[in-house]
Amino acid sequence: EIVAAIEAALADGPLKGRRIIVTSGPTHEPIDPVRYIANRSSGAQGTALARALAGLGAEVVFVTGPADVPPPAGVTVERVETARQMLAAVEDALPADAAVFAAAVADWRVANASASKVKKDGGGRLPALEFAENPDILARVAQMGDGRPALVVGFAAETDDVIAHATAKRGRKGCDWIVANDVSPATGIMGGTENAVTLITAEGAQSWPRMAKEQVANRLAQMIAEALA
Amino acid sequence: EIVAAIEAALADGPLKGRRIIVTSGPTHEPIDPVRYIANRSSGAQGTALARALAGLGAEVVFVTGPADVPPPAGVTVERVETARQMLAAVEDALPADAAVFAAAVADWRVANASASKVKKDGGGRLPALEFAENPDILARVAQMGDGRPALVVGFAAETDDVIAHATAKRGRKGCDWIVANDVSPATGIMGGTENAVTLITAEGAQSWPRMAKEQVANRLAQMIAEALA
Numbered sequence: 001e002i003v004a005a006i007e008a009a010l011a012d013g014p015l016k017g018r019r020i021i022v023t024s025g026p027t028h029e030p031i032d033p034v035r036y037i038a039n040r041s042s043g044a045q046g047t048a049l050a051r052a053l054a055g056l057g058a059e060v061v062f063v064t065g066p067a068d069v070p071p072p073a074g075v076t077v078e079r080v081e082t083a084r085q086m087l088a089a090v091e092d093a094l095p096a097d098a099a100v101f102a103a104a105v106a107d108w109r110v111a112n113a114s115a116s117k118v119k120k121d122g123g124g125r126l127p128a129l130e131f132a133e134n135p136d137i138l139a140r141v142a143q144m145g146d147g148r149p150a151l152v153v154g155f156a157a158e159t160d161d162v163i164a165h166a167t168a169k170r171g172r173k174g175c176d177w178i179v180a181n182d183v184s185p186a187t188g189i190m191g192g193t194e195n196a197v198t199l200i201t202a203e204g205a206q207s208w209p210r211m212a213k214e215q216v217a218n219r220l221a222q223m224i225a226e227a228l229a
Numbered sequence: 230e231i232v233a234a235i236e237a238a239l240a241d242g243p244l245k246g247r248r249i250i251v252t253s254g255p256t257h258e259p260i261d262p263v264r265y266i267a268n269r270s271s272g273a274q275g276t277a278l279a280r281a282l283a284g285l286g287a288e289v290v291f292v293t294g295p296a297d298v299p300p301p302a303g304v305t306v307e308r309v310e311t312a313r314q315m316l317a318a319v320e321d322a323l324p325a326d327a328a329v330f331a332a333a334v335a336d337w338r339v340a341n342a343s344a345s346k347v348k349k350d351g352g353g354r355l356p357a358l359e360f361a362e363n364p365d366i367l368a369r370v371a372q373m374g375d376g377r378p379a380l381v382v383g384f385a386a387e388t389d390d391v392i393a394h395a396t397a398k399r400g401r402k403g404c405d406w407i408v409a410n411d412v413s414p415a416t417g418i419m420g421g422t423e424n425a426v427t428l429i430t431a432e433g434a435q436s437w438p439r440m441a442k443e444q445v446a447n448r449l450a451q452m453i454a455e456a457l458a
Contacts, residue, residue: 028267031266033269033388033412033413033414034268034269034270034333034386034388034412035266035267035268035269035335036266036267036268036269037260037264037265037266037267038257038264038265038266038267039263039264039265040262040263040264040265041263104263106264116388116389117386117387117388117412129358129360131358157263157346158346159262159263159345159346160345183262183263183346184262185262
């Protein structure tokens with residue numbers, strides 16, 4: 001790991017001098033002190049991408065939720081739990097040349113989270129959770145006026161109609177690229193080691209063959225380097 | 230690990246010939262293919278207890294949700310995700326001489342879980358989650374007629390009024406012992422390496438000093454061996 005850190009610090013690749021924010025992992029949204037809402041992101045793809053970008057010489061700020069995989073060496077790690085904390089960490093990390101939002105951010109948080117553990121009342125009554133929409137980190141950064149990163153990349157985890165949903169998402173958010181993947185349980189991608197992505201840009205959709213998440217990361221990092229060149 | 234497994238298999242302790250079910254870890258209750266409700270159980274205490282019981286010679290069936298710590302060697306591991314799967318695995322593991330329910334089982338599941346990813350509709354509308362109460366695994370086993378384990382032990386994670394809540398829980402569930410702990414965020418117990426427990430039995434409440442989770446496990450295992458002797 002120390003070797004990796006030194007290599008990254010010394011890396012003299014095409015991204016030398018470029019500052020890139022990468023978000024990764026899930027967010028956890030508390031219900032009460034012991035319960036929370038989570039999502040099935042291992043952080044593997046975001047971690048691989050941060051590693052690949054650092055390997056090309058970028059100064060990477062890695063904003064990560066509670067992920068299964070450890071953060072890569074050679075990057076600045078900012079650990080967060082909730083979507084709102086993630087937004088704050090991203091805002092703190094700006095300005096940047098590029099921002100890649102690979103985290104699986106919870107769309108909603110629990111508006112009436114409890115400071116003490118919610119109890120069953122014995123009468124079979126169910127808890128009344130109220131939800132509030134979380135800030136949309138991707139849209140907020142993509143639609144910045146002054147100080148917008150030159151390249152803003154979002155991820156889309158879809159279970160059906162992947163290209164149509166992801167293309168609509170790109171337009172709605174105002175980002176430059178969307179990296180879309182099909183996370184239907186049958187694909188085994190969520191939590192697995194491989195990924196099958198479709199890259200949506202202004203030019204259209206480009207479907208990549210299924211490959212290891214490291215290969216996806218290397219290919220994306222290379223494209224980011226070309227876009228920033 | 231292999232050495233530990235062999236040692237456990239050969240262990241000739243006071244629990245030799247006894248079959249003990251231990252549940253551990255959190256459960257995850259799906260909202261849709263990518264989101265779920267979880268709780269902050271690392272599985273550390275249940276894992277330590279299973280290891281300690283195996284070390285005293287017991288045949289341990291370890292029913293575990295998606296925990297942070299790996300299961301111990303020398304036990305039979307049954308991996309589950311939801312509360313209902315955990316109940317089924319416990320029922321399959323019966324009969325047993327003792328059952329210790331250290332898992333942090335979700336009280337509720339989402340009744341209207343979706344087969345495809347729930348989308349924001351763009352109009353700020355919030356998802357309508359409906360909850361259903363999960364089966365109460367501890368109560369169900371503690372209140373079995375024929376085939377009830379001789380010793381049924383529950384855990385109680387409380388944030389306030391620990392002894393009163395845990396004593397009431399023991400009566401309501403019909404179990405023999407409750408191992409209660411204070412999981413208020415200020416204690417640092419949830420996810421930490423130490424535990425401060427109060428043991429509730431028919432004789433009353435016995436508060437133990439704060440100690441490592443391994444020590445709690447060894448002490449409990451010893452008491453279980455004495456109770457089954």
